[in-house]
Amino acid sequence: MDGVAAEIQEELKDIEQKIKDLQNLSQKDLLTLLAHTLLEEEKNS
Amino acid sequence: MNLNDKNILIIQLARSGDLLQTAMAVSMAQMQYPKAKFYLVARENFITPVLEILDKTYEDIITLSSIRNLINEETKLLDIRSHLRDVIKTIDSLEIDAVFNFSFNTPSGYLTSLIKCENKFGPFRNDNNQIIIKDTWSQYIYSNVLGNTVNPFNLVDLFSFTLGVKEFKSVSMPQKFGTNIIVHPFASNAKKRWNTQKWINTLHHISSEHIDTSIFIVGAKSDEAEALEIANHELLKDRSIITFINKSSSELINLFKECRLFIGHDSLLSHMAAHTHTPSLIISLGSVRPNDTSPYNDFAYNLAPKIGCFPCRLESPCDDFACHEQVDMNVVIDMSKELFKNGMIDDHFMAKFQERSYGDRINILGHERSENGLVQFKLNHSLPDIKEIFLHFYTVIWQFYLRDISLNVPYSQLEPEDLEVLYHYKNSLMKVKKLYQFASNYSSELCDELKKKDLDKNKLNILMNKLGEIDQMLFTIVRSYPFLSPLVNFFFVKKNNTIGTTPQDMAISSQLTFYEGTHMAAAFLELIDQTLIYNQYKEPGKNEVDV
Numbered sequence: 331m332d333g334v335a336a337e338i339q340e341e342l343k344d345i346e347q348k349i350k351d352l353q354n355l356s357q358k359d360l361l362t363l364l365a366h367t368l369l370e371e372e373k374n375s
Numbered sequence: 376m377n378l379n380d381k382n383i384l385i386i387q388l389a390r391s392g393d394l395l396q397t398a399m400a401v402s403m404a405q406m407q408y409p410k411a412k413f414y415l416v417a418r419e420n421f422i423t424p425v426l427e428i429l430d431k432t433y434e435d436i437i438t439l440s441s442i443r444n445l446i447n448e449e450t451k452l453l454d455i456r457s458h459l460r461d462v463i464k465t466i467d468s469l470e471i472d473a474v475f476n477f478s479f480n481t482p483s484g485y486l487t488s489l490i491k492c493e494n495k496f497g498p499f500r501n502d503n504n505q506i507i508i509k510d511t512w513s514q515y516i517y518s519n520v521l522g523n524t525v526n527p528f529n530l531v532d533l534f535s536f537t538l539g540v541k542e543f544k545s546v547s548m549p550q551k552f553g554t555n556i557i558v559h560p561f562a563s564n565a566k567k568r569w570n571t572q573k574w575i576n577t578l579h580h581i582s583s584e585h586i587d588t589s590i591f592i593v594g595a596k597s598d599e600a601e602a603l604e605i606a607n608h609e610l611l612k613d614r615s616i617i618t619f620i621n622k623s624s625s626e627l628i629n630l631f632k633e634c635r636l637f638i639g640h641d642s643l644l645s646h647m648a649a650h651t652h653t654p655s656l657i658i659s660l661g662s663v664r665p666n667d668t669s670p671y672n673d674f675a676y677n678l679a680p681k682i683g684c685f686p687c688r689l690e691s692p693c694d695d696f697a698c699h700e701q702v703d704m705n706v707v708i709d710m711s712k713e714l715f716k717n718g719m720i721d722d723h724f725m726a727k728f729q730e731r732s733y734g735d736r737i738n739i740l741g742h743e744r745s746e747n748g749l750v751q752f753k754l755n756h757s758l759p760d761i762k763e764i765f766l767h768f769y770t771v772i773w774q775f776y777l778r779d780i781s782l783n784v785p786y787s788q789l790e791p792e793d794l795e796v797l798y799h800y801k802n803s804l805m806k807v808k809k810l811y812q813f814a815s816n817y818s819s820e821l822c823d824e825l826k827k828k829d830l831d832k833n834k835l836n837i838l839m840n841k842l843g844e845i846d847q848m849l850f851t852i853v854r855s856y857p858f859l860s861p862l863v864n865f866f867f868v869k870k871n872n873t874i875g876t877t878p879q880d881m882a883i884s885s886q887l888t889f890y891e892g893t894h895m896a897a898a899f900l901e902l903i904d905q906t907l908i909y910n911q912y913k914e915p916g917k918n919e920v921d922v
Contacts, residue, residue: 337452345504354502360489361456363504367482368388368442375390 338366378408381472385415388478391424392643397477398432399671400534407540427625437465467491477534496537508872512537518864520667525861527770531671532748543748556590559639561598566661568640575608577704581711582614589615596621636715645670654718656710660698662689665740671749676720677740678702703733725754761793765858768902786909794912801903803856808896811889814845818886825879866892
C-alpha cells in the first residue's frame with residue numbers, strides 16, 4: 331500500500347506542474363488521478 | 376437528445392442507496408426509451424447488496440474493483456492503471472452514445488473524462504483538469520444539491536430530468552396485507568441515526584402495541600453485534616424480534632413484500648421500502664436532506680427536526696446531536712401505530728399531533744407522485760416558515776425555467792416576522808437583478824470588443840475585471856441572504872460552462888446567461904411581491920397597501 335501511495339504522490343507532483351504550466355493531461359495522468367481519487371474515497375467511506 | 380435505440384452508460388460510484396435511486400430514474404427512462412440499452416458502471420462493494428435489482432434494470436454492469444483490494448506488497452501503480460484501463464476498454468467496446476455521470480464526485484469526473492463518447496452529461500474534466508458541465512440539469516444538481524438545502528426536487532426526479540424523462544405517472548400504492556414490521560436502526564454515520572438505547576426503548580413500546588407482530592431488524596454484516604444487542608435486550612426478551620442480517624437484495628425484497636411497515640433512518644433500506652411500495656416512517660437526522668434524498672414513495676413519511684442546524688454538513692463537528700433529541704420516541708410510536716393500522720397519516724391524526732408536546736419540534740413530511748415528479752409537503756397544521764416559502768418559490772421558477780412548466784401554486788399566509796424577512800429578501804433580489812443586467816451589458820461590450828480587428832487589451836481587462844467584481848458582489852449578497860444562493864450559484868456554474876469554441880462565442884453565451892439570470896430574478900421578484908400583497912404587508916415608505 332505504502333509503495334503505491336508513494337508512487338501516486340510522486341506522479342501527482344508532475345501532474346500538478348503540468349496543470350500549472352497549462353499543459354494537457356495525458357490518459358496516463360487521468361488514470362493516475364482516477365486511481366488516487368478512488369483510493370481517497372475508499373478511505374473516507 | 377432522444378435516447379431511444381442508443382447505448383447509454385450510467386456512472387454511479389456512490390453507495391448502494393444511490394444505486395437504487397439511480398435505478399428508479401433509469402426505470403422511468405426505460406418507459407420513455409424502450410429500445411435504449413442502459414449500462415451501469417459502479418463500485419464492487421456497493422453493487423453486491425442490490426445486485427438482483429440492478430441486474431433487472433441494466434443490460435450489463437461493469438464493476439470497478441476496490442483499489443485497496445488490488446493492492447498487495449508486489450503491486451505497482453502500473454498494475455492499478457492497467458486494471459482501470461481495462462475497465463475503460465470494456466466500456467469503450469460497448470460503443471456508448473451517451474454517458475451520464477450521476478455521482479458528482481471526483482473519481483466519477485475522471486472516469487467520465489476517460490470514456491470515448493461525444494455526449495457527456497454530468498461533470499467531467501477537460502485536458503487542463505477543469506471541471507466541465509455541459510447540460511443544464513447537471514449544472515443545477517452541481518450548484519444546488521451539493522451543499523445547498525433549498526432544493527425542491529427529489530434526487531430520483533433530478534436524474535430522470537437529466538435523462539430527458541418528460542412524463543411522470545402518478546402511481547397509487549397497492550394495499551399491503553403483510554403483518555410484519557421491518558426496522559433498520561442503522562445508518563452510514565452516527566449523526567444520521569439514533570443511539571441503540573433509544574431504539575431499544577422505542578421498539579419496546581412498538582412491540583407492546585403489536586404483540587402478534589414480528590419485528591425484523593435488518594442490517595449489514597457490520598451491524599450484526601448491535602442488532603443482536605437490541606434483539607436480546609431485557610426489555611424485548613418476550614417479543615418476536617428477529618435479526619435479519621447480511622441478506623441479499625432478493626431476500627430483503629421478499630421480506631418487504633410480507634411486511635406492513637418500515638421504520639428507519641435515511642438509508643438503502645428506506646429506498647428498498649420505496650421499491651416495494653411499503654408504508655415507511657423515516658427519521659431524518661444530521662446531514663440527511665429530506666428534500667433531496669427522501670425515498671421515492673407516496674406512502675413514506677419523514678420526521679424532520681425543526682432545529683435551525685438541521686440538516687447540517689456531514690463533516691461539520693457536532694457534540695450534542697441536538698437534532699436527535701428533537702425527535703421524541705413517542706412520535707415514532709404514535710405514527711407507527713397509525714401507519715400500521717391505516718397505511719397513511721391523515722388530518723385527524725395531525726390534529727391530535729399538534730396537541731402533543733412533541734408537535735412543535737418536528738415537521739412531518741408527506742409525499743405524492745405527480746405529473747411533475749415527487750412532491751413533498753408538510754403535514755403540520757402551521758404556516759410555512761421562510762425556508763418553506765422559498766422552497767415553494769423555487770419549485771415554481773425552476774419548473775418554469777428548466778422544464779417549461781407553469782405551476783399554479785396558491786400564495787401562502789406568512790407570520791409577520793417572516794414577511795419582514797421576505798421584504799428584505801426582495802430588496803436584495805432587486806440588487807441581484809441589477810447586477811445581472813450590468814453583467815449582461817458588460818458581456819455585450821466584451822463581445823463587441825472581440826469583434827474588432829485591433830483588440831484593445833486594456834479595455835478587455837477592464838471588462839473582465841468588472842465581471843469578476845460582479846461575481847464577488849453577488850456572493851457577498853448571498854452570504855447575508857442564503858436563500859438566494861440557489862439562483863446565484865446556478866447562474867455562476869452556467870456562466871462558467873458557457874458554450875462556444877471562440878472567445879466571441881463564449882462572450883455571447885455569457886451575455887445570454889446573464890440575460891436569463893435577469894429574467895429569473897424578475898420572475899422571482901414577482902412571486903415575492905405577490906406574496907407580500909396577498910399578506911397585505913405594508914412596505915416601509917409606502918402609505919397604502921396594494922390590493
